Amino acid sequence: MGADTLSKKRKREVDVELVKVYADLADVEESVRLAAAHTLLSKIYKPGITSHEQTKTILTRLFRGLCSSRKSARLGFSVALTELLSQLAAAPDVSPESDVSSSAVIDILEAQTLPEKGTSGQDERDHYFGRVFGADAILKSGILFGKEADHSHFKRLLDVVCALAIKKPWLRQECGWVLYNCTVSGQNELTESLSLHIIEKLVANKLIRTPEGVAIWLVTSRRFPNAKLPKSAWKSGHPLAKKDVNILADILKDARVQQEEGDSDLTSQGAARWSANLHFAWDIVLAETFGNTPKRTGEGRGVKSSIRNEDKVTFDLFWKVVVDESLFAAASSAERKSWGFSLWKKVFEIAPKELLICTLTPQATRCLANSLKSSERFLQRSAQRLSQIIQARLTDAEPWDQRADLAGTYLRTLLQSVSFGDFDQITKSKTLQSLFEARNTDVLKGISSALTDLLMASLQEEDKKTALSQQRTIVNLQWKMLSARLRRWEQLQMSQEDDIEQTDMELVSGILQSWLREVCISPGLESPENLSRDIRPVLLPEVRDFAKERLSLSFEQTLKLGPLGCWLLKHAILHIRELETLHIPMTSAFEDDIKAIVETAWQNLTDIQTNTQMSSTAGRALPKSSKTHVGPKVLSFSEGWCLLYALLLFQIYTGETDAVPILQEVLENWGRRKDKQKRSVSTDSRQESADAIMEILLSFASRPSKFMRRITVQIFDAFAPNITATGLEAMCRVLQTKENLEGQQEMFEAGEVEDEDGEHLGFESEMEELDSDVEVASISESGESSENADSGSASIDSDEGSDDQSVSSQASGKENAEDAEDAELAAFDAALASALGTRRLNQDDLDATSDTSETSSDSDMGDDEMMELDSKLAEVFRARNEQQSKNRRKEAKEAKENIVNFKNRVLDLIESYLKHQQHNSLTMDLIPPLLKLARTTQTKQLADRTCNILQQFCSRCKGPNAPELPNDSYSGHAVDVLRSIHEEAGMDSSHAHSNVASLSSILVAKALVRANPANVSTIVETYASTRLRQLTDKKWRVMPGFFTDWNNWCQSIRDKLVG
Known part of the structure; x- marks a missing residue:
């Protein structure tokens, strides 16, 4: 048991x-x-x-x-x-x-x-x-x-x-x-x-x-x-027979097709059910078609792999019939298209590289574009995943020969799928932008070559509107690619982790040079017969203006690269000289005297070429090394001259005749500098050149162009170490200009204000009242500046939109004003003729009147008629006076906007000077004019920006970063600056003005004590005098914080003085 x-x-x-x-x-x-x-x-x-x-x-x-x-x-x-x-x-x-x-x-x-x-x-x-x-x-x-x-x-x-x-x-x-x-x-x-x-x-x-x-x-x-x-x-006899490829298409997409009765046993069986995943049979069929497709040789011709495969479906035929015309057909369902995207994705993952280009068929890419912008999320996600896989395969690190061709074909088919519209904007994706930002230069070369080919092909378009749209899109894509490369270079400079490849530089230079050719070469004149097809201009006149605009924007972005940007700009501008040596007719034809000036400028630009970074090799060739080292961002004195010559030559060859006298003045300064260098004159020729160039830079700064503002700041930075007090005084005079019509006439026309019948004198007070009410919207965003930004970049970048509007408005300002005046006179004549019951006289009427003046006589008018006529005339003249009053107000508003814009541009230069020359004792000379501007200007934006510039300057000048007085003799001038600051502090002003006045006063006091501790007695006397005046002068309005900051500084400096 x-x-x-x-x-x-x-x-x-x-x-x-x-x-x-x-x-x-x-x-x-x-x-x-x-x-x-x-x-x-x-x-x-x-x-x-x-x-x-x-x-x-x-x-x-x-x-x-x-x-x-x-x-x-x-x-x-x-x-x-x-x-x-x-x-x-x-x-x-x-x-x-x-x-x-x-x-x-x-x-x-x-x-x-x-x-x-x-x-x-x-x-x-x-x-x-x-x-x-x-x-x-x-x-x-x-x-x-x-x-x-x-x-x-x-x-x-x-x-x-x-x-x-x-x-x-x-x-x-x-x-x-x-x-x-x-x-x-x-x-x-x-x-x-x-x-x-x-x-x-x-x-x-x-x-x-x-x-x-x-x-x-x-x-x-x-x-x-x-x-x-x-x-x-x-x-x-075989499922992959070429003759039966249509049957194969029906089978693989699980479609039941009704065929002839005799072939009923040979039809596809039809779909059992739909699945989002691809059928396993696709992998087997793809592998077979890969093997059946002849491999391509270097000459592009196929080599037969075996005789028995001749009658079988090749991959290109398979894709065309089974995928493109079947899964991506216009009547195909969303589920079938999703299969197509999955298959496309698989092909890019496993197919031999030489076969990938076969998938870029028009119908498939059109379906991709439509699906990227589709509201059906499932189809959109499938298209997005495919787009990412294609980009990953194009930009992978593994080298292969067909990459450039594939990238170019991919771009071409994408553009064709949206009828040459903005693909990224239409599909709300970053498909093309991601390609432009790729690190692989083969992709960029393929894209650039494809854009050039498309530009040439646009000439074959019979419809001018279509050709115009295509060319504009292509130029815009070139700009996006160039902008993406320049941004990457800027990032490389900041990170200092990588170098710029020569191929990348050749690509950017090629785009800039192509635009220069379009802008500078005359499209109407016959070019030499041996001229290369790539050099001949192809853009329509409307697109040529657009290319010129993109060229200016590119130059503006190039200048952010510092010395590298200077070299790139010069390298592009010298291409114009190269075109002239080929006897290519230009849009600008020069007379003998102007031609001599331009020739001298070209010679000078060539002479200083070896002094610029990136131009270490002879001639205009690119650097011989495969990679180019990225240097610092501070321009040298010679690079400043290089930018100046490049800018003026670019303006002259693009039709800006105003640049000729400026170039002549630059050549005179250049000549004087060279003469003094040859004679070994002790006077510093650089200082004289820098002061002489200041007026030219101010004329550049007054122009409402972002490119001009950027290059002006860059040139100014190059000359800044050699600018004397005389050069700074030119900027300060602009800050003291009145912000009204009188100030505009004084600044820009250099003439006296006209006084017709005492009308202007009676209107002056009205203009002053108007100045306080005018809102200068176009510069309201330029007040903020950043400590970490490039010199002047914060204010330069902030009001880009306003500049684009100002360029077009001021370019035709005089012409519009004349047209408006003519229209106003015509309206007045019509109103006067209506009041008199007559009509406007023309030349025939005047001739007839002179012939019959002796025989004609006026009919008498009664009292009632005279009274009625008098009231009509009074109404006509009253309306004219109102119109003239509106015009004067409009002129006053525009004048104020111009002056305020000009002052903002000068503040760009001053801000850059205070940022890069903070050890220079001349920086203290700018403090009183800035304080006065902050106090007297009626534009809040200017006052806020000025205070912000001074506050940042005082914040940077701490410890050893304070301005250095060259010798004891300069201390007396510094004391005068200190007293001027105290004068400003005693004026009735805002809290911000008083705060920066106090900070500026402490800054100057630091510089005096650092130069000689004995200067502290003079500083104390100055503050004592200001305190005494505060107690005895009713109009003296020094803020309490002014002396609080002084007492705190005294506590901090006491130990150093006693020790």
């Missing part, structure tokens, strides 16, 4: 362990499932020991587990079942009683995976899925193969799988996958006859013309090349 009890306990323990194993086989963790399978096959099932019934029980339980949708049951049970069947096939027949035949295994499969009648739909699906997994496990185990295996069992299982695929079409792909794996696997001993039987069974069940049938056929022909497959399955 004790033995029976132990036996029952042991049996219960085994059952508990088996239950745990079955539970773990369904666990979501793969490691747990594998451990459970190992336990089952090592501890529970033991070959030769486990009985026949126990083995069948385990098999039954495993097959039943495949029908469970719980967690990961199918995965765990299928692994255990496959391994168990493999052991059954490999184990020797130790005991016939323990053997389970293949037939019995299939019986168990059919019995356990057959859903019961009346079961739910989900339970039915679970059982049929279990049948698929069970059949797969049996085939993988190899139990049906081997030398002594009965092939009838394999055929029986094949019937089970095909019957399931027919009965449940939504499982057709899974059933096909099972047969495909059986055929392609090299681990089993599938014979050629069994493979042929699979094909025959598919043909018999009309499953051959499905994606699964195509895949199985191709893998069978690959594994058994000499197998005699049934040719009746395909019209041309």
Whole structure:
């Protein structure tokens, strides 16, 4: 009895362990499932020991587990079942009683995976899925193969799988996958006859013309090349025959097409269900087409890979018919297009590089563009993923020859897909922008070459409007690419982590030079016959103006690079000289005297070329090294001259005749400087040159152009170390100009204010009242400046929009004013004629009046008529006076805007000077004029900006960064500056003005004490005098904080003075 009890306990323990194993086989963790399978096959099932019934029980339980949708049951049970069947096939027949035949295994499969009648739909699906997994496990185990295996069992299982695929079409792909794996696997001993039987069974069940049938056929022909497959399955004997490519397209997209009655057996079987994932057959077909496509040689001609592949579908034909004209057809559904994008993505991931260009067909790229802007999120995400993959493949680090061609073709097809519109704006993406920012220069070269070709092709357009749109888009894309490269160079300079490649520089220089050719070469004159096609201008006149605008913006951005930008600008401008040496007619034709001036300027620019960074090589060639070192951002004195010459020559050759006298003045200064250098005159020629150039720079600064402002600041920075007090005084005079019509006439016209009939004198007070009310909106954003920005960059970049408007408005200002005056006079004449009951006289009327003046006589008018006429005339003259008053107000407003804009530009220069020359003692000379401007200006923006500039200057000048007095003799001048600051502090002003006045006073006091500690007595006397005046003068309004800052500074400086 004790033995029976132990036996029952042991049996219960085994059952508990088996239950745990079955539970773990369904666990979501793969490691747990594998451990459970190992336990089952090592501890529970033991070959030769486990009985026949126990083995069948385990098999039954495993097959039943495949029908469970719980967690990961199918995965765990299928692994255990496959391994168990493999052991059954490999184990020797130790005991016939323990053997389970293949037939019995299939019986168990059919019995356990057959859903019961009346079961739910989900339970039915679970059982049929279990049948698929069970059949797969049996085939993988190899139990049906081997030398002594009965092939009838394999055929029986094949019937089970095909019957399931027919009965449940939504499982057709899974059933096909099972047969495909059986055929392609090299681990089993599938014979050629069994493979042929699979094909025959598919043909018999009309499953051959499905994606699964195509895949199985191709893998069978690959594994058994000499197998005699049934040719009746395909019209041309092969699924990839060129003649049947349309049928292949219908099969792969699962479309049922009704064909002729005689060919009913040869039609595609149609879709069973749609899945977002690509069918596995696409991979097999793609691999075959890759191999069928002839490889390209260096000359671009194909080389035949084999004779038997000549009649098979090549990849380009496959893509055109099966993908482009099928999946991407206009009538194709969103689901089919999604398949197309997934396939396109797969091709870019696995296809040979030389075949990628075949995918860039017009219809496919048009579908990509439409999907990127589509409101259907699913399709849009598919297109976005594809776009990212294409960009990643184009910009990868692996070198390959076809990259440039692929990038150019990609750009061309994208532009054509949106009819040469702004692709990124239309699709709301950064597709092209990402390409422009690529680090791979091959991509950029391909894009640049494609844009040039498209520009030449636009000349063939018959419709001028279409050609205009295309050229404008291409120029804009060139600008975006150039801007992206310059931004990257600027980032490299800031990070100092990388160098700029020569190929990248050649690309940027090429774009700038192409625009210069379009702007400077005369389009109407005949060019030499031997002139290269690339040099001839191709842009329409409207686009040529747009290119000139982009060129100016490019130059402006180039200048942010410092010395590198200077070299790049000079390198581009010297291209004009190169064109002249080729005797190419220019838009600007010069007379002899002007031509001599221009020739001298070219010679001087060439002479200083070797003094600039990036121009170390002879002539105008690019640096010989493959990479160019990025230097500092501070321009030298010679680089300032280089920029000045380049700017003036650019203006002259683009039709700005006002630049000629300025260039002549620059040449005179240059000549005087050279003469003094030759005579070894002790006077510093650089200082005289810098002071003489200041007036020229101020004339540049007054122009409402962002490029002019940027280059003015750059040139000023180069000359700044040599500017004397005389040069700074020229800027201070601008700050003292009145912000009204009188100030504009004084500043820009250098003449006296006209006084006609005392009208202006009576209107002066009105203008002063108007000045306080006028809002200068165009410069309201330029008041903020940044400590970390480039010199003047904060104010320069902030009001870009206003400049673009000002350029166009002031360019035609005089002409518009004359037209408005003529229109006003015409309106007055018409109103006067209407009041008099006559009409305006023309020349014929005047001639007739002179001939008949003696014979004509005026008819008398009554009193009532005279009164009525008098009231009409009074109304006419009243309306004219009102119009003139409006015009005067408008002129006053425009005058104030011009002066305020000019002062802002001068503040750009002063801000840059205070930032880069803070050790220079002349910086203190700028403090009183700035304080006066902050106090007297009626424009809040100017006052705020001036105070901000002074506050930042005082903040930077701490410790050793304070201005240095050259010698004791300069201390007296510094004391005068200190007293001027105290005079400003005592004026009635804002709190901000008083605050910066106090900071400026402390700054000057620091400089005096640093030069000579004995100066502290003079400083104390100055503050004492200011305190006494505060106590005795009613009009003296020094803020309390002024002396608080003074007391705090005294506490901080005491220890140094005493020590």
